[in-house]
Amino acid sequence: MKIAVIGAGIAGNVAAYHLAREHEVTIFEAGSHLGGHTHTHEVEQAGRRYSVDTGFIVFNDWTYPNFIRLLDELGVASQPSNMGFSVRDERSGLEYSGSTLDTLFAQRRNLLRPSFWRMLRDILRFNREAPALLARPGDDLTLGDYLAENGYSHGFVEHYIVPMGAAIWSTDPQNLLRFPARYFVRFFHNHGLLSVDDRPQWRVICGGSARYVEALTTVFRDRVRLKLALRGKRLGFSLAEIRELFELYDVSRGEHQQLEEFLTRLERRRADLEQQREDIEVMLREIDFFANQCRRRLRGEPDGGNPSVAA
Ligand SMILES: Cc1cc2nc3c(=O)[nH]c(=O)nc-3n(C[C@H](O)[C@H](O)[C@H](O)COP(=O)(O)OP(=O)(O)OC[C@H]3O[C@@H](n4cnc5c(N)ncnc54)[C@H](O)[C@@H]3O)c2cc1C
Numbered sequence: 001m002k003i004a005v006i007g008a009g010i011a012g013n014v015a016a017y018h019l020a021r022e023h024e025v026t027i028f029e030a031g032s033h034l035g036g037h038t039h040t041h042e043v044e045q046a047g048r049r050y051s052v053d054t055g056f057i058v059f060n061d062w063t064y065p066n067f068i069r070l071l072d073e074l075g076v077a078s079q080p081s082n083m084g085f086s087v088r089d090e091r092s093g094l095e096y097s098g099s100t101l102d103t104l105f106a107q108r109r110n111l112l113r114p115s116f117w118r119m120l121r122d123i124l125r126f127n128r129e130a131p132a133l134l135a136r137p138g139d140d141l142t143l144g145d146y147l148a149e150n151g152y153s154h155g156f157v158e159h160y161i162v163p164m165g166a167a168i169w170s171t172d173p174q175n176l177l178r179f180p181a182r183y184f185v186r187f188f189h190n191h192g193l194l195s196v197d198d199r200p201q202w203r204v205i206c207g208g209s210a211r212y213v214e215a216l217t218t219v220f221r222d223r224v225r226l227k228l229a230l231r232g233k234r235l236g237f238s239l240a241e242i243r244e245l246f247e248l249y250d251v252s253r254g255e256h257q258q259l260e261e262f263l264t265r266l267e268r269r270r271a272d273l274e275q276q277r278e279d280i281e282v283m284l285r286e287i288d289f290f291a292n293q294c295r296r297r298l299r300g301e302p303d304g305g306n307p308s309v310a311a
Pocket of ligand 1: 011031230
């Protein structure tokens with residue numbers, strides 16, 4: 001069967017990788033590279049080459065069993081890495097890193113700062129109490145509401161939970177407090193972020209994440225169409241997409257049904273465009289009418305007629 005996969009991120013690539021064993025797969029990707037958020041940049045610095053991952057970087061030995069199996073199957077090597085967390089607040093000048101006691105109190109004055117100690121106590125309390133949320137299905141409390149209801153300190157919110165979450169999801173700090181609290185806590189729980197010592201081993205792909213994308217896409221590499229964004233049924237397709245999809249279906253292979261469905265979609269698209277043409281014609285008549293009214297007024301003449309008469 002001929003199958004079109006839309007999007008060459010990990011989801012599309014893995015689907016294409018498995019389907020390509022028995023089917024003829026074509027993968028359509030809006031961007032200009034394979035891998036979606038997996039994007040490795042080759043950088044040269046002082047005569048040395050570095051592979052820098054800007055999207056997907058790390059995985060761990062707790063929550064990625066299928067990904068690890070896939071890497072083994074592809075023969076792609078990985079190596080241990082560590083995940084650090086550091087904060088620097090430009091407004092207050094506060095600075096700390098969670099790696100060791102020495103870096104936690106890198107600014108020795110924090111040893112005497114009650115708000116800093118309160119933040120540390122709140123971290124331990126959050127780690128202890130937040131998992132209770134997971135046993136409350138259907139609870140749609142936001143993270144911000146949960147923290148306010150439970151009296152977490154300003155320091156804990158501003159210098160720990162918000163920067164930590166914003167870094168993980170690469171998101172605006174303000175958005176983070178609108179996250180559903182249970183989703184947030186489940187992620188922290190699954191990734192061992194609610195524990196100070198019991199944490200998974202983080203790993204990175206040797207040579208950059210692009211190495212697994214190369215291995216994963218070898219089989220269908222010649223069937224990848226980059227810079228081609230497919231649009232859904234409701235939006236209809238572009239001319240380029242119509243041409244691509246037309247080439248996919250072959251009656252001599254018995255693909256009548258697919259061709260018929262494609263024809264139905266073409267007819268729907270045509271009807272949509274026809275409707276749009278009518279809407280545009282009505283709009284053009286309205287615009288002409290009101291443009292004429294403007295000209296009349298500018299000439300000091302009375303308004304004339306109404307839009308429906310003009311139509
Ligand atoms: C900055 C950043 C860092 C991250 N770091 C990690 C990490 O270290 N570890 C981790 O586990 N996860 C990480 N993630 C999350 C991880 O990258 C995503 O969960 C994963 O990439 C999602 O894969 P996906 O295939 O669903 O989507 P994507 O990777 O987003 O791929 C979707 C692809 O579909 C294409 N597409 C969309 N619509 C169309 C269309 N209509 N037609 C054609 N193509 C289309 C897009 O261009 C894109 O290439 C990170 C995410 C970001 C943003």
